[in-house]
Amino acid sequence: MRPTDQDRHGGNIYNRQIRYDFSSNINPLGIPAFALKKLQDEAVRCERYPDPEYRELKTSIARMEQVPQEWVICGNGASELIYALPRALAMRKERPVRALIPQPSFSEYERAVQAAGGHAAAFLLKKENGFRITEDILDELTPDIDLLCLCNPANPIGNRLDEALLAKILRQCREAQIVVLLDECFLPFCEDYESASGKRVIKEYPQLFVLNAFTKIYAMPGIRLGYGMCSDIMLLAGLREQIPEWSVSQSAQTAGTSIAGYRIREPRWDYMRRTRELIREQREEMAGKLRELGMQVFPPTADFICFYSRIPLFEELEKAGILIRTCGNYRGLTSGYYRTAVRNPEENRALIREIDRIVKTAGKDRSLEPGQEGENCG
Numbered sequence: 001m002r003p004t005d006q007d008r009h010g011g012n013i014y015n016r017q018i019r020y021d022f023s024s025n026i027n028p029l030g031i032p033a034f035a036l037k038k039l040q041d042e043a044v045r046c047e048r049y050p051d052p053e054y055r056e057l058k059t060s061i062a063r064m065e066q067v068p069q070e071w072v073i074c075g076n077g078a079s080e081l082i083y084a085l086p087r088a089l090a091m092r093k094e095r096p097v098r099a100l101i102p103q104p105s106f107s108e109y110e111r112a113v114q115a116a117g118g119h120a121a122a123f124l125l126k127k128e129n130g131f132r133i134t135e136d137i138l139d140e141l142t143p144d145i146d147l148l149c150l151c152n153p154a155n156p157i158g159n160r161l162d163e164a165l166l167a168k169i170l171r172q173c174r175e176a177q178i179v180v181l182l183d184e185c186f187l188p189f190c191e192d193y194e195s196a197s198g199k200r201v202i203k204e205y206p207q208l209f210v211l212n213a214f215t216k217i218y219a220m221p222g223i224r225l226g227y228g229m230c231s232d233i234m235l236l237a238g239l240r241e242q243i244p245e246w247s248v249s250q251s252a253q254t255a256g257t258s259i260a261g262y263r264i265r266e267p268r269w270d271y272m273r274r275t276r277e278l279i280r281e282q283r284e285e286m287a288g289k290l291r292e293l294g295m296q297v298f299p300p301t302a303d304f305i306c307f308y309s310r311i312p313l314f315e316e317l318e319k320a321g322i323l324i325r326t327c328g329n330y331r332g333l334t335s336g337y338y339r340t341a342v343r344n345p346e347e348n349r350a351l352i353r354e355i356d357r358i359v360k361t362a363g364k365d366r367s368l369e370p371g372q373e374g375e376n377c378g
Contacts, residue, residue, distance in 0.1 A: 019321035020347045022340040025186065025304040027219040028347075029275055031255070035218070038258040039251060050250040057253045060260035065199055065212075067229050073236050074256075076247045078185055078213040078226030081239065082108050085181060085209065086116035088238035089146055099147040100140055102133050104156060104330035106183065109149040121145075124332050130298060131157045131332070135165060143176045151183040152198075153190070156327050156339040158300040163196070170205045179207045179235070185226075186302035188217040191276050199229050206232040214256055216303070217275070225252040279303045283342045289352045293359050303342045311362045313338060313355060320354045 051057075054074050062069040075081040089097045097118040101109050102125055113120040123140055125131040131154070141148065148169070152161045173180050182198045190196065198210045213226040225248065230236055263269055279302075287297045287305055296308040306327065312335075314326050327337035340351065 016318065016323065017321055018318075018323050020343065020350055021323050022343060022347075022351055023323045023325040024221065025216055025302070025339075025341045026221060027189075027217055027275055027303070028278065028342070028344045029219065029271065031219045032259060032262070032271055034262065035220075035255045035258045039255055042250075042254050045250050045254070048250065050246055050248060050253055052245050054248045054253050057248065057257045057260070060257045060264065061227055064260040064263050065197075065229060067199055067202065068231075070233060071202065071229050071231050071236070072227060073230070073239055074225065074227045074248045074252075075243055076226070076249070076252070077215060077221075077224040078183070078211050079108055080243060080247060081211060081226050081228050082181070082183075083112040083115060084239050084242035085179070086113045086118050086147060087242045088235065089179060090116050090118060091241070092235075092238055093146065097146040098144060099149060100137075100145050101149045102137065102154075104131060104327070104332040105149065105151055106155045107330070109151075109181070109183075110331075113147070118146075122331055130159060132159050133161060133165065135168070138168060138172055141169065141172045141176055141178060143178075145176065145178050147179050147181060148173060149181045149183070151186075153186045153302040155183075155186065156304070156325065156330060156333075156337075157298050157306045158302055158304055158339075159298065160190075160196075160301050166198075170201065170208060174205055174207055177207065179209060180205070181209050181211060183211045185211065185213045185216055186304075188212070188272075189276060189279050189303045190301060191280075202229055202231045206230070206235075209235070214252075214259065218255075218259055220255055223252050223255055224249070225256045278344070279342050282345060282348050286340070286342060286348050286352065290355070293352075293355055295355075300342075304339050305342065306337065306339045308337050310336065311359055312336075313358060316358045316361075317351075317354055322351055322354055324351075 057074060058072050059069055062072050086097050097113060097116065099113045099118060099120045100123055101120050103122045110120040123137055125133065150161065153159060170180060184197055187193050187197060198208055202208050202210060209228050209230045211228050215221045283300050283305065287300060290297050290307050298306045317324055325339040327333045327339055328335035
């Protein structure tokens with residue numbers, strides 16, 4: 001089966017015979033056992049409406065992230081907040097917003113701006129720079145820009161923003177009154193999360209909106225819980241007006257409060273240590289194996305790896321029951337670019353074995369020559 005528009009995100013395993021899903025980047029340790037038990041114990045509460053102001057959850061997240069409670073907002077996944085932000089800005093400015101988005105990047109930033117009637121300008125990143133954001137972006141941060149969308153670590157490439165450059169970007173955006181969406185949904189997989197997160201400077205930069213989620217790091221994408229942190233109270237009020245009542249379900253409030261509460265009590269939580277160690281070790285091993293197989297691997301920093309293959313992989317891997325993320329539909333990339341999650345050792349070895357088989361077969365089989373996969377892959 002060729003990738004379709006429905007594959008613009010990972011996790012589309014439906015109507016497919018998939019054994020191993022590498023297309024979505026979820027913690028391979030799974031949802032914490034105590035949070036799952038809490039969900040099971042409180043299933044009876046589904047008979048009630050959830051707290052529309054999610055007060056207990058918001059208090060727990062604020063304590064976990066060490067920010068004031070009034071600076072926290074939650075949504076039905078990070079995506080709901082991504083879509084709400086340009087709508088809130090359009091309401092405040094009484095006109096459609098103009099956004100600047102470094103590309104390649106997560107497609108929902110552009111879709112969210114367009115859905116709000118705005119215009120998304122692409123700042124194309126260069127392959128020769130490893131698709132890294134450079135100081136050239138400062139020339140684009142002019143007063144006619146309303147919103148800058150950044151992802152750290154970047155999706156799908158996996159590189160990190162230079163801290164000194166981020167500081168320059170934030171200062172210039174403050175002067176130009178540009179709101180900065182800083183998506184850190186993959187940053188908790190990095191060991192320096194606490195010192196690297198933009199939450200440290202949201203008081204200094206009120207126009208900074210730091211986005212995070214329980215989805216990836218706590219392996220609960222089916223529950224949907226994202227949150228943002230910002231010191232601009234008026235911006236947060238505008239965001240709340242764009243989010244439906246009871247957007248954060250009872251299950252999401254239960255799981256989120258349970259996990260945040262545990263992290264507060266156990267700052268050296270073993271689950272986080274094991275997660276980061278597993279990801280670091282397996283990521284390095286997988287990247288090395290992919291390079292040995294002739295792939296161009298972009299240095300990874302989170303729980304996924306972006307690489308380029310001259311040999312088409314998607315369809316052959318799917319035949320073997322393995323799903324990876326094709327990246328040909330990312331602006332600035334072409335067919336041949338792929339993103340794979342870092343899973344547990346058994347699954348990772350299965351992926352590498354299948355890619356090894358495909359590479360060896362390609363040397364004998366003309367049907368697997370480069371260029372066989374369509375450009376409009378997802």
